[in-house]
Amino acid sequence: MSTALVNFIRELYQSNEFIPLHAPSFRGNELQYVSETIKSTFVSSVGKFVDEFERKIEDFTGTVKAVATVNGTAALHSALYMAGVHAGDVVITQPLTFVATCNALYHMGAEPVFVDISTNTLSLCPAALSQFLQQQARIDDQGCYLKSSGQRIRAVMPMHTFGHPAALDELMQICQQWQLILIEDAAESLGSYYKNRHTGTIGQFGALSFNGNKIITTGGGGMLLCAGLKDGERAKHLTTTAKVPHRWEFYHDEPGFNYRLPNLNAALGCAQMESLSYFLAQKRQLARQYQAFFADTDYQFVDEPAQCQANFWLNAVICPDLRSRDKLLHSTNDANVMTRPVWQLMHQLPAFKHAIRGSLAIAEDLAQRLVNLPSSVPEAF
Structure with a gap:
């Protein structure tokens, strides 16, 4: 399997050199827009490209209001703050996620509660969530609380793993039943749709990432998606240090965050958005090639859930067992083809090992x- 896979991937990318897991692709106006920004001298948080990038994301996703931030973690942190998460609260999320999901909670002074994932989405499992709440939570007129500690459960935060949408209808129904806010960690899922609705727009808040390894990049950057206009306007105010507009005075009406995305990064994002549809089509074609390769083998290709359209940010395959996984990882990386296991589970990390969790x-x-497989757009390198 390993040798055949290496040969297959090299044929896909037409390369005998090192093949990364996910490289950015710059095929359009990136250099022009970034150069324009430098010439304008507006390279920081003031400039036309920041507002334009937000508008492009609003138009593409259908969100009511998009607020650009310096990275995806800042977008998550802002979402949690806007959702009213306080120090000592808990937020239910999944153990299979990138650490930023839990880091944002940590910096709020909140704690994660881990609930299992679903095999068909790799995201938070509605059945497991419902069971956990029935067994370990109580609800009254004030909200939802853990029976064991009395801590307030403020929100549920699924992550759309590798760009595959979570079961959002079921999760939203459970959140409404238990008076919880749904926050979507959509860092990996720009261009992914759940029943024809873009991920990150179904919960009250969503968060995107534009890190260098995402489907489009701003170098570093994120975007807070808000379902309500009033929330969006307040989030934009808060993430720009809560400064009240004035021609010369510096007056800030409440504590805020210095999270505004620089114009230089937004310029790159605007150019990348012009190629997003092309990237999505190329990545879907790549996924189908992987799917065909693994057909009739003991290795299960991770496909998009039913009634969903994934962006196939990172392609993944499920090996028969741990031994075959490790053999695949060793063989491919020894051959200069980058593959990676999934992240260390959050409850196995030192910072979160004492967190409350279900099975x-x-x-x-x-x-x-x-195992994650090389998923760059083939022309990226």
């Missing part, structure tokens, strides 16, 4: 068998 059998099983 995590599915996440623990898949973490020992899942």
Whole structure:
């Protein structure tokens, strides 16, 4: 399998050199827009490209209001703040995610509660969430609380793993039943749709990332998606240090965050948005080639859930067992083809090992068998 896979990937990318996991592609107006920004001298948080980038994201996703931030973690942190998460609160999320999901909670002074994932989405499982709440939570006129500690459960935060949408209708229904706010960690899912609705726009808040390895990049950057205009306007105010507009006075009416995306980064994002549809088509074609390669093998290609359209940000395959996973990882990386296991599960990290959790059998099983495959747009390098 390993040799055949290496040969297949090299044929896909027409390269005998090192093949990365996910490289950015600059095929359009990136250099022109960034150069224009430098010539204008407006390279920081003031400039036309920041507002334009927000408008492009609003138009593409259908969100009511998009607020550009310096990175995806800042977008998540802003979402949690806007959702009213306080120090000592808990937020339910999944153990199979990138650490930024939990880091944002940590910096709020809040704690994660880990609930298992679903095999068909790799995201938070509605059945596991419902069971956890029924067994370990109580609800009254004031809100939802953990029975064991009395801590307020403020929100549920699924992550759309590798760009595959979570089961949002079911999760939203549970959140409404238990008086919880749904925050979508959509960092990986720009261009992914759940029942024809863009991810990050179904919960009250969503967060995108434009890190260098995402489907489009601003070098570093993120975007807070808000379902309500009033929330969006307040979030934009807060993320620009809560400064009240004035021709010369510096007056800030409440504590805020210095999270505004620089114009230089936004210029890159505007150019990347012009190629997003092309990237999505190319990545879908790449995914279908991987799917065909793994057909009739013991290796299961991770496909998009039913009634969903994934962006296939990172392609993934589930190996038969841990031994075959490790063999695949060793063989491909030895051959200069980058593959990676999924992230270390959050409850296995020192910072979060004492977090309350339900049974995590599915996440623990898949973490020992899942491998990410090179997923760049083929022309990227």
